[in-house]
Each structure stands twice: as C-alpha cells, then as structure tokens.
Amino acid sequence: MQKSKQEIREAEAKEISVSMKRLVTGYRSLLEAAIESEGLTLAQLRMLNALQEQPETSAADLARTCYITPQSMQAxxxxxxREGWITRSPSPTNRRVLTxxxxxxxxxxYERGMELWSEIARQTWDxxxxxxxxxxxxxxxxxxDRLQPRLDALHGKSASKRKTA
Structure with a gap:
C-alpha cells in the first residue's frame, strides 16, 4: 500500500526532528567540552552573551533570556x-533590583567563549x-517563528526573539 503525502511528510518531519536532536546534542557536547577547558559553563556563556547584547540586565531577566530558573541564574x-566577569549595581528605575x-x-x-563556539560552527558546516x-x-x-507564540506563553514574552549562545 502506498503512503499518502501526509504520511510521507510526517515521516520526513520526524526524521528531521531526530537529526536536529542529534545535531544539537553533539554540538552542545563539543561546545561544553571546549569551554570547560576555559573554566566556563554553557549557562555562564549564555549569560555573558545576554549581557553583551543587553547590558544592565537583572538576574530575573537573564534567567528568562537564557531559559534557566531564577535560582540557577542567581548561582x-x-x-x-566573584570571578570579576560582571559588576552589579542598583537599577536606575528600581533601586531594589540589581542589574x-x-x-x-x-x-x-565572552570573546574567548564565542571564538570556541564559532570554531565548532565552522567545523559543523564546513x-x-x-x-x-x-x-x-x-x-x-x-x-x-511558528513555535514562538507557544514559547512566549511558556517562558514569558521578554525572552521572545532573543539570540543566545
């Protein structure tokens, strides 16, 4: 029996999802190994990237941007x-919030982490x-873009369309 176009499309979409999972998992493993040698974690690199793009950001906003819990971001x-990578000061708009x-x-x-990230990207797409x-x-x-409305609902609109490492 011949498969319908819908069945073929669903099979292709499933295979793409599996390939994307393998790609992201492998990419992440290589990136984590590379930045670990520099004393960095992926969460730290994402935070540094977010601050590079948007200075004077609160820990709560960083957590939303980096898709981690506020407790994890606080750590x-x-x-x-402590490492001297960031400074924190009261927000000009709300003195109770540290940015x-x-x-x-x-x-x-950050620049060293991004160099390592770029090298893995070059190797991946060479x-x-x-x-x-x-x-x-x-x-x-x-x-x-098709997933974004659901992501916004899940994580809060302030994290929408932000690019992080």
Missing amino acids: VVTRAE ASLTAKGRKV GAKLSELRTLNELLGAAV
Missing part, C-alpha cells in the same frame, strides 16, 4: 561576579554551500 551571576553588566575581564571571557546554509536558516527561522 551563575554570583560566580560571575549586571560585563567588565573588561568578562568581555574577554563543506556546505552558502545557498544550502541560507535555505536551512530560512527553514529553521520559519519553524522557530
């Missing part, structure tokens, strides 16, 4: 402050044609 922020910003040392750590990369970017971007 990340505390360590980053974080990168220090020169934090920018250097050999792919530019047109293939553009097509893949368009397809993945459209898929994210």
Whole structure:
C-alpha cells in the first residue's frame, strides 16, 4: 500500500526532528567540552552573551533570556561576579533590583567563549554551500517563528526573539 503525502511528510518531519536532536546534542557536547577547558559553563556563556547584547540586565531577566530558573541564574551571576566577569549595581528605575553588566575581564571571557563556539560552527558546516546554509536558516527561522507564540506563553514574552549562545 502506498503512503499518502501526509504520511510521507510526517515521516520526513520526524526524521528531521531526530537529526536536529542529534545535531544539537553533539554540538552542545563539543561546545561544553571546549569551554570547560576555559573554566566556563554553557549557562555562564549564555549569560555573558545576554549581557553583551543587553547590558544592565537583572538576574530575573537573564534567567528568562537564557531559559534557566531564577535560582540557577542567581548561582551563575554570583560566580560571575566573584570571578570579576560582571559588576552589579542598583537599577536606575528600581533601586531594589540589581542589574549586571560585563567588565573588561568578562568581555574577554565572552570573546574567548564565542571564538570556541564559532570554531565548532565552522567545523559543523564546513563543506556546505552558502545557498544550502541560507535555505536551512530560512527553514529553521520559519519553524522557530511558528513555535514562538507557544514559547512566549511558556517562558514569558521578554525572552521572545532573543539570540543566545
């Protein structure tokens, strides 16, 4: 019996999901191993990236942006402050809220982490044609756009459309 177009489409979508899971898992494992040698965790690199893009951010907003719990982000922020990667000061709009910003040392750590991330990206996509990369970017971007309303509802709209490492 011949499969319908819908059944074929669903099988292809499932295979794409499996391949994406393998890609993301492998990519993450390589990135974590690379940045661990620099004394960094993935959560710390995401936080540094978020602060690079949006200085003077509260720990609560960082948690939403990085998709981790506020308690976990508090531990990340505390360590980053102890390491001298960030400074914290009262928010100009709400003195009870502390906001974080990168220090020169934090920018250097961030830049090194991003170099390692970029190297893994180069290795991952080496050999792919530019047109293939553009097509893949368009397809993945459209898929994210379709999921975004559900992600916003799940994580809060302030995390919407932010790019993190």
